[in-house]
Amino acid sequence: MxxxxxxxxxxxxxxxxxxxxxxxxxxxxxxxxxxxxxxxxxxxxxxxxxxxxxxxxxxxxxxxxxxxxxxxxxxxxxxxxxxxxxxxxxxxxxxxxxxxxxxxxxxxxxxxxxxxxxxxxxxxxxxxxxxxxxxxxGIARICAALRRMHVPSVLVTLLLLTYRYITVLSEEVSVMSNAYHLRAPRQKGIEYSAWGSFLGQLLLRSMDRAEEIYQAMLLRGFHGHFHYVDEKPAxxxxxxxxxxxxxxxxxxxxxxxxxxxxxxxxx
Amino acid sequence: MIEMKHVSFRYEAGKEILDDISFRLEAGESVGLIGANGAGKSTIMKLLSGILFGDGEVLIAKTAVNPKNLYEIRRKLGYVLQDSDDQMFMPTVYEDMIFAPRNYGLSKEETEERIDAVLEKLDLKELKHSRNHKISGGEKRMAAIATILAMDPEVILMDEPTASLDPYNRRLVINAINSLSQTKLITSHDLDMILDTCGRVILLDQGKIIADGKTEEILRDQKLLEAHRMELPLSFTRR
Known part of the structure; x- marks a missing residue:
């Protein structure tokens, strides 16, 4: 791994x-x-x-x-x-x-x-x-609690999506890093000369995936705020x-x- | 139920992706949209779901697709994306399934009832509270279909529903598609799956409709398929 x-x-x-x-x-x-x-x-x-x-x-x-x-x-x-x-x-x-x-x-x-x-x-x-x-x-239950505390929806959605996009970004880095090392087996890290294009590609790929996810959300009626799992009240x-x-x-x-x-x- | 009238689309200063496309799907029809890479299949799906807008008229259940009524259009339409990882953006299957019904104003009870019915129908009850990153590719594809069915859409668009699935899971997805009574438009390179699920096929090439007719007739026409960078389905070549 x-x-x-x-x-x-x-x-x-x-x-x-x-x-x-x-x-x-x-x-x-x-x-x-x-x-x-x-x-x-x-x-x-x-x-x-x-x-x-x-x-x-x-x-x-x-x-x-x-x-x-x-x-x-x-x-x-x-x-x-x-x-x-x-x-x-x-x-x-x-x-x-x-x-x-x-x-x-x-x-x-x-x-x-x-x-x-x-x-x-x-x-x-x-x-x-x-x-x-x-x-x-878990992050979803925390976000639901924050909404009940009247924390603005935009902040809570931002927190939830940041959490979601961390995995999206990490997955892209993982795929790119594996692809790089499969073709550069003796290198320990990523060569400095490749950093620019690596980061550029990472940005583009992450933006594409983020856009896909956002479209998937819109296609299912997302209009600015999440409906969280209803938890039994305290x-x-x-x-x-x-x-x-x-x-x-x-x-x-x-x-x-x-x-x-x-x-x-x-x- | 779905209608495209003289639809053309091009990206700014780019070449024409779709050129004067017209077709109509009746309620309950299941239609395969086939064509080589770059034929314009995904663009048609994006135009139907209001992700892109082109020239001409696009209608879903007699409502024109335009930026003003996207909310209404998307209530009637479910789009199963090719990549289930993009479709399943919540932490668990359950949270993903309640996403659309709650956005469209269903109560907690109605939502619960609906998702239980969908999970029962697709035989996915044991996945209800699973974490999305813990389930297999096949299960994720089925769960993605379930999230769309939880919206109770009149029209379902599916982009490569059997891509990268093993034979067992592919068969599960085909059975699930066949069990759906909604109007379906399915894009795929898996012509055997199209043969199993669609009564009609539209063949696209370079943004134009080349053929529109019965699945068996079009998919048996080797000359036609090969002229447009496609091949006979495997089930025909074996016979």
């Missing part, structure tokens, strides 16, 4: 993850989307030096990944190209922020190091939460569960659970 096929396989695996069955999968998507947004906002709201309080927020993804049956390592593996970017966000902080926050023996820990770790953790937590939402809901019990989880997330933001736990062990 070449790299493109592998990427396509991994991309489609997200749909298969969403087809699994667990409490998290069965939980209605609308409250799930709202909880994910709340969780991300709360995570992002922590102060840059508040690493200890933020660390408690790790418990949420750990718990819900366990409950959903999706291994956390799968998330980290799939996000392996994005995570380094997230990690890089705060990498310069130690060079600019020399404020000493605490001392561990003779070692001074500066604000730069703490804020770097906080930023990294925030990014990782936001990504793992988003991944869990997609992996337990019951009062679902909303109550969502509310409790939301309350717990907010509680962890305003009550320092980490220092409470620490005080149980250290006087």
């Amino acid at each position: 070449n790299k493109i096929d592998q990427a396509l396989y991994e991309f489609r695996e997200m749909d298969e993850l969403a087809d699994q069955d667990s409490l998290v999968h069965r939980f209605p998507v609308l409250p799930k989307v709202l909880l994910t947004i709340l969780y991300i906002l709360i995570v992002l709201s922590f102060h840059k030096y508040d690493l200890s309080s933020l660390s408690v927020m790790i418990l949420f993804p750990v718990f819900f990944y366990q409950l959903s049956g999706i291994p956390l390592r799968k998330c980290f593996y799939k996000l392996r190209f994005v995570l380094p970017l997230v990690m890089a966000v705060g990498i310069l902080n130690p060079f600019f922020d020399h404020t000493v926050i605490m001392k561990i023996g003779p070692l001074s820990v500066t604000g730069g190091w703490i804020s770097m770790l906080t930023l990294m953790l925030k990014g990782i937590l936001a990504l793992t939460a988003s991944f869990l939402l997609v992996a337990t809901s 019951s009062p019990k679902d909303w109550l569960t969502g509310l409790l989880i939301g309350a717990l997330i907010v509680f962890c933001r305003y009550y320092n659970v980490a220092s409470f736990l620490g005080s149980l062990f250290v006087r």
